[in-house]
Amino acid sequence: MATSSPWLTWAFSPTISAILVTLVISLLLPVLVHSYLYRKATAQALPAFLLIGPSGAGKTSLLTLFANGTPSPTHTSQETQTATCQLPSSALASTDRYRSVNDHTHDQPQLLLIDTPGHGKLRHHALASLTPATALKGLIFVVDSAAVSSAAGLTETAEYLHDVLLVLQKKHTQSRTSKGSQGIAVLVAVNKQDLFTSLPVGLVRQRLEEEVARVRLTRSKGLLVDSGVGLTDDGEADDESNWLGQYGSKEFKFGHMEEYGVEIEVVGGNVKGEGEEKGRVDGWWGWIGENL
Amino acid sequence: MLDAFEILTTSGIVLWRRSYAPVPSSVVNSLVGDVFIEDRRPKDAQGQQQTSYKKDKYTLKWTSAKDLGVVFVAVYQSLLHLSWVDNLLTAVKALFTKDYGIELKKAHVTKLNTQPFDATFDALVRKLDTGSTRRQSEADSEGPIELTPPSSAASASEEAVDEPPPPPIPAPQFKKPAVSRKEQFEGTSTDATPVPTPDTSRPSTPASHILTAKSGPGKASRRSRKAQHTLTSAPASSGDESSAGRNKKTATKAKRRWDADGFAVEGEDEVLDYSAAADSQQEQGEREVDVEDVNASQMGSRTGKGQFVLKDLDDEVDAILASSKQQVKPDSTEGDAGLLGSATSRLTGLFRNVVGGKTLTKQDLIQPLQQMQNHLLEKNVAREAAARLCASVEADLLNQRTANFTSIDSTIRESMSKALTRILTPTSSLDLLRDVTTTISPPNPRPYVISIVGVNGVGKSTNLSKIAYFLLQNQFRVLVVAGDTFRSGAVEQLRVHVRNLSELSRREDVGKIELFEKGYGKDAATVARDAVTYATNTAGTEGNGMLFDVVLIDTAGRRHNDTRLMSSLTKFGQLANPDKIFMVGEALVGTDSVAQARNFAKEFVDTKGKLRNNGVGMDGFIISKCDTVGDMVGTLVSMVHATGIPVVFLGVGQHYGDLRGLNVGWAVDKLMK
Numbered sequence: 001m002a003t004s005s006p007w008l009t010w011a012f013s014p015t016i017s018a019i020l021v022t023l024v025i026s027l028l029l030p031v032l033v034h035s036y037l038y039r040k041a042t043a044q045a046l047p048a049f050l051l052i053g054p055s056g057a058g059k060t061s062l063l064t065l066f067a068n069g070t071p072s073p074t075h076t077s078q079e080t081q082t083a084t085c086q087l088p089s090s091a092l093a094s095t096d097r098y099r100s101v102n103d104h105t106h107d108q109p110q111l112l113l114i115d116t117p118g119h120g121k122l123r124h125h126a127l128a129s130l131t132p133a134t135a136l137k138g139l140i141f142v143v144d145s146a147a148v149s150s151a152a153g154l155t156e157t158a159e160y161l162h163d164v165l166l167v168l169q170k171k172h173t174q175s176r177t178s179k180g181s182q183g184i185a186v187l188v189a190v191n192k193q194d195l196f197t198s199l200p201v202g203l204v205r206q207r208l209e210e211e212v213a214r215v216r217l218t219r220s221k222g223l224l225v226d227s228g229v230g231l232t233d234d235g236e237a238d239d240e241s242n243w244l245g246q247y248g249s250k251e252f253k254f255g256h257m258e259e260y261g262v263e264i265e266v267v268g269g270n271v272k273g274e275g276e277e278k279g280r281v282d283g284w285w286g287w288i289g290e291n292l
Numbered sequence: 293m294l295d296a297f298e299i300l301t302t303s304g305i306v307l308w309r310r311s312y313a314p315v316p317s318s319v320v321n322s323l324v325g326d327v328f329i330e331d332r333r334p335k336d337a338q339g340q341q342q343t344s345y346k347k348d349k350y351t352l353k354w355t356s357a358k359d360l361g362v363v364f365v366a367v368y369q370s371l372l373h374l375s376w377v378d379n380l381l382t383a384v385k386a387l388f389t390k391d392y393g394i395e396l397k398k399a400h401v402t403k404l405n406t407q408p409f410d411a412t413f414d415a416l417v418r419k420l421d422t423g424s425t426r427r428q429s430e431a432d433s434e435g436p437i438e439l440t441p442p443s444s445a446a447s448a449s450e451e452a453v454d455e456p457p458p459p460p461i462p463a464p465q466f467k468k469p470a471v472s473r474k475e476q477f478e479g480t481s482t483d484a485t486p487v488p489t490p491d492t493s494r495p496s497t498p499a500s501h502i503l504t505a506k507s508g509p510g511k512a513s514r515r516s517r518k519a520q521h522t523l524t525s526a527p528a529s530s531g532d533e534s535s536a537g538r539n540k541k542t543a544t545k546a547k548r549r550w551d552a553d554g555f556a557v558e559g560e561d562e563v564l565d566y567s568a569a570a571d572s573q574q575e576q577g578e579r580e581v582d583v584e585d586v587n588a589s590q591m592g593s594r595t596g597k598g599q600f601v602l603k604d605l606d607d608e609v610d611a612i613l614a615s616s617k618q619q620v621k622p623d624s625t626e627g628d629a630g631l632l633g634s635a636t637s638r639l640t641g642l643f644r645n646v647v648g649g650k651t652l653t654k655q656d657l658i659q660p661l662q663q664m665q666n667h668l669l670e671k672n673v674a675r676e677a678a679a680r681l682c683a684s685v686e687a688d689l690l691n692q693r694t695a696n697f698t699s700i701d702s703t704i705r706e707s708m709s710k711a712l713t714r715i716l717t718p719t720s721s722l723d724l725l726r727d728v729t730t731t732i733s734p735p736n737p738r739p740y741v742i743s744i745v746g747v748n749g750v751g752k753s754t755n756l757s758k759i760a761y762f763l764l765q766n767q768f769r770v771l772v773v774a775g776d777t778f779r780s781g782a783v784e785q786l787r788v789h790v791r792n793l794s795e796l797s798r799r800e801d802v803g804k805i806e807l808f809e810k811g812y813g814k815d816a817a818t819v820a821r822d823a824v825t826y827a828t829n830t831a832g833t834e835g836n837g838m839l840f841d842v843v844l845i846d847t848a849g850r851r852h853n854d855t856r857l858m859s860s861l862t863k864f865g866q867l868a869n870p871d872k873i874f875m876v877g878e879a880l881v882g883t884d885s886v887a888q889a890r891n892f893a894k895e896f897v898d899t900k901g902k903l904r905n906n907g908v909g910m911d912g913f914i915i916s917k918c919d920t921v922g923d924m925v926g927t928l929v930s931m932v933h934a935t936g937i938p939v940v941f942l943g944v945g946q947h948y949g950d951l952r953g954l955n956v957g958w959a960v961d962k963l964m965k
C-alpha cells in the first residue's frame with residue numbers, strides 16, 4: 001500500500017508527464033494488439049492447394065510425394081488429407097523471382113496441400129471445400145492419362161471436371177455481384193505419363209475439352225435436378241447459370257473459363273517412374289511456384 | 293499362410309505393409325470401395341454382417357481404429373481358413389495404436405517411420421500363427437486334448453491362441469509358462485498347470501509321438517512332423533532348413549523368457565527345473581547353434597534388450613487378446629466414483645456438451661441417437677435403415693472429441709447428414725441421354741432398351757410415359773412396348789398415353805413415338821424380344837438404319853410375394869436383355885417398398901446366376917408420388933439402403949414433364965429438417 005499510493009497519486013494528478021504516459025499507452029495498445037493478432041493469423045494460414053480428380057488418378061500418391069519426397073503406396077481414399085510441403089529449390093516462387101539465384105538467406109516457402117477422395121459417393125467432400133470462401137490459391141485436377149484413353153474413363157473424368165469448373169464459375173459469378181472477386185488457378189495435372197498406355201498431354205487436353213462440351217450439352221438437356229418437388233423452375237436464368245462457359249457456345253475450350261476468373265493450365269508428369277526411376281513433377285512444382 | 297497385411301489410413305495412405313505374396317492393389321481397393329464407402333457388406337445366412345470380404349480368390353479381414361483413422365487389413369487365399377487372423381488383427385491394432393497413436397493424432401501426418409514395427413509384426417505372427425486352419429486343427433487336436441489332464445485342456449480351450457494345437461511343436465512348449473503364469477495371477481488354476489505342460493508339448497515324450505501320428509494330412513501337420521524330426525533326430529545339422537530355422541528362433545527367444553519368468557513368479561521354478569533336467573545334450577548343442585543363428589540373422593541389432601522387448605510383447609499380446617475377449621462379454625462396467633464425483637463430472641459433461649471438446653462415450657450417444665432414429669422414422673425411413681444409419685453414426689463418433697463450440701446434437705446431425713449423403717449419392721451418375729446417344733451411334737448401333745417394373749398400381753405406365761416424353765424432347769424415336777399382357781385395360785391405357793405423346797411431339801416437332809403391342813395373353817418376354825427386333829429393323833429408314841432409338845418396355849405389375857409371376861421376370865430380363873431396368877416405387881407412407889425392392893432386385897440374374905448391374909439387380913428406382921409426401925421422403929433412403937440401387941428419377945406430379953432427377957442435397961435437407 002505504502003509503495004503503490006505515490007504512484008497512484010501521480011497517475012491521477014494533472015501533470016503533463018502523467019497525461020503523456022496515458023496518451024502513449026492508449027495509442028499504442030490497439031496497435032500492439034492488432035499486430036499480435038494479425039501475426040498469429042497469418043502465421044497459421046499457409047497458401048492452400050486442393051487436389052481433386054477421379055478415383056485412382058494419383059492424388060494421394062502426389063500428396064505423399066510432395067510432402068515426403070517419395071510416393072507412398074496408396075489405396076482408395078475415404079477422407080481428405082492435408083499435408084504441408086516445401087517448394088523445392090528447383091521451383092521458384094513468384095515472389096522470389098527477382099531474387100538472385102545465389103541468395104540462400106531465404107527459406108523456400110511452405111504450402112498446404114489438401115487431398116480429397118475421388119470416389120463417386122464421396123465427391124461432395126471436395127466440392128464442399130470449394131464452395132465456401134476457403135482461401136485456395138489453386139486447384140490441382142489430377143487426371144490419369146491412361147484411363148482417359150477409354151470412353152468410360154474419359155467420361156468420368158470430364159464429368160467431374162465439368163462439375164468442378166461449374167462450381168468455380170458459379171462462385172465467381174456470385175462473388176462478382178457482391179464484392180471484387182479473385183480468380184482461381186487450375187492445374188490439370190496429366191498424371192501417369194510414364195505408362196505405355198497413356199495419352200500425350202496435348203491429346204488429353206483436346207479430348208477433355210471435347211468431352212466436357214458433350215457433358216455440358218447433355219446436362220443442359222437432362223432432367224432438372226435442382227428444384228426437386230413442388231418448386232417452380234425459373235427457366236432461362238437457371239439454364240444459363242448451369243451452363244459452363246459462354247452460354248450457348250458449341251465448342252468448349254479451357255481458355256473460355258478465363259472470363260470467369262478460372263485460369264487453366266495443362267501440364268503432364270508422373271508421380272511414379274518405371275521401377276527405380278523417380279517421378280517427373282517439376283512442371284507441377286513450377287506451376288505451384290507461380291501461383292503461390 | 294497370410295498373403296499380405298496392410299495398415300492404411302482412411303485417407304488412403306499405406307503406413308505399413310507386409311506382403312508374403314504379390315496381391316494386386318485392386319483387391320484392397322475394392323474392399324474400401326464396397327465395404328467402407330458403399331457399405332455393401334455381404335450378409336451371411338442369419339442376416340448378420342460378415343466381418344470378412346471376398347474378392348477374386350482372396351479373403352480379407354479387417355479391423356479399424358476409428359479415432360485414428362487407421363484400418364488394418366489382412367489378406368489371404370480363400371482356400372485357407374485362417375482363424376488366427378482375427379487375433380492377429382486385434383493384437384496388431386493394439387500395438388500399432390500404442391506405438392504410433394500419438395503421432396497419428398497430429399495434423400498433416402502422411403508418413404510414419406514404421407520400420408521398427410517389422411520386428412513386432414514378425415514376432416506377433418510367430419506367436420499367433422498356428423500355421424493351420426481352425427477347422428483342420430480342431431480335427432487334429434483331438435489327440436492332444438485327450439492326452440492332457442483336465443486343467444490344461446480347459447486352458448487350451450480358454451486360450452485357444454496360446455495353445456496352438458499341433459503345428460510348430462517347439463512354440464507351445466515354450467509358450468506354456470507364460471500362460472500358466474497369467475493363470476496364476478487370475479487364480480483360475482494354480483498348481484496343476486505347470487505339471488501338464490510338458491505332457492502336451494514335450495516333443496521327445498511318447499505322448500507327442502501319438503499326437504503326431506494322430507494328426508491328419510495337410511501342410512500344418514507335415515510341418516510339425518518335420519519340426520519334430522529336427523528336434524529329435526538331427527537337431528544340430530538341419531539349422532539351414534528354413535522352416536526349422538524359424539521354429540528354432542522362437543525357441544531361443546522363449547528360453548530367455550523363461551529366465552525372466554523364473555524371477556517373476558515362484559512355483560515356476562518347477563517348470564524350469566523340469567525342462568533343464570529334460571534337456572538332452574542334443575538340445576544343449578542346439579541352443580548354441582541357435583544363439584549364433586539369431587545373432588547372425590534378423591535379430592541382429594536387437595540383442596539382449598530386444599529380446600526382453602519381445603518377452604514383454606508376448607505378455608502384452610496375451611493381455612490384449614484376453615481383454616478383447618472380455619470386452620465382448622460384459623459391455624459396460626461403469627464405476628461410480630461417489631455422489632460428489634459423479635455430480636461434478638456430470639456438470640463438466642454438460643458444460644462440455646455446450647462448449648465442445650468432449651470425448652463421446654456410448655452413454656453420451658445413446659439418447660441423442662435414439663432421438664435421431666425417431667426423427668428418421670418420422671420421416672418415413674424404414675426402421676431397419678434408420679437403425680443401421682444410427683449405428684454407423686455411432687461407430688463414426690464413438691470416442692471422438694466434439695469440435696469446439698459444437699454440441700453433441702449438432703455433431704450427430706452433421707455425421708448423419710454425411711451418412712445420408714453417402715447413401716443417396718450414386719457411385720456413378722446416370723446420364724441417360726449420353727448412354728442412349730452412345731448406344732445408337734456407330735460403330736455398332738442398336739436400340740437402347742429400357743424396361744420398367746414394379747408392383748400393381750404404383751404408376752409404371754405413367755412414369756414410362758414421362759420418360760418417353762423426356763426422350764422425345766431430346767429428339768429420340770421411341771417405341772413403347774405393351775409388355776403387360778396380363779391385366780385387362782393395360783394396353784388401352786398405354787395406347788392413350790402414346791396417342792397423347794405423339795400428338796404433343798407432332799405439335800412441338802420433336803421425336804416420334806409408336807406403340808408395339810401383341811394383345812393379351814402372350815408371353816411378355818417374347819413380345820419384348822420381338823419389339824427389339826422390330827425397332828432394329830433397317831428396312832426403308834435413313835440415319836443410323838434403325839426404326840427406333842429407344843425401346844421402352846412396360847411390364848405387368850405383380851405382387852412382389854407372388855413367386856410364380858416374379859420368377860418370370862428372370863426370363864424376361866435374360867430374353868429382352870434391357871440396357872436399363874428401372875423399378876417404380878411409391879414414396880407414400882406405409883407401403884412395404886423395401887420388401888418390394890428386395891424381391892424385385894433378386895429376380896434379375898443373368899444366365900450365369902449373377903445379379904445384373906454389379907450384383908445389385910436393377911439400375912435405378914423411380915420414386916413416384918413424391919409430391920404427395922412433403923418432407924417424408926424417407927422411402928428414398930430405405931430403398932437405397934436395402935438394395936444398393938440408386939434413385940434416378942422422382943415423379944413429382946401428374947404431367948408428362950413432372951419427372952426430376954434426384955438432388956441429394958435437397959433430399960438430405962428434407963430428412964434432417
Ligand SMILES: Nc1nc2c(ncn2[C@@H]2O[C@H](COP(=O)(O)OP(=O)(O)OP(=O)(O)O)[C@@H](O)[C@H]2O)c(=O)[nH]1
Nearest residue numbers: 055056057058059060061074077118192270271272
Ligand atoms: N505408373 C504410375 N502409377 C501411378 C502414378 N501415380 C499414381 N499411380 C498409381 O495409381 C494408383 C492410384 O493412386 P492414388 O494416389 O491412390 O489415387 P487417388 O487419386 O488418391 O485415388 P482416390 O483416393 O481413390 O481418389 C496407385 O496404385 C499409384 O501407385 C504414376 O505417375 N505412374
Ligand SMILES: [Mg+2]
Nearest residue numbers: 060076077304
Ligand atoms: Mg486418394
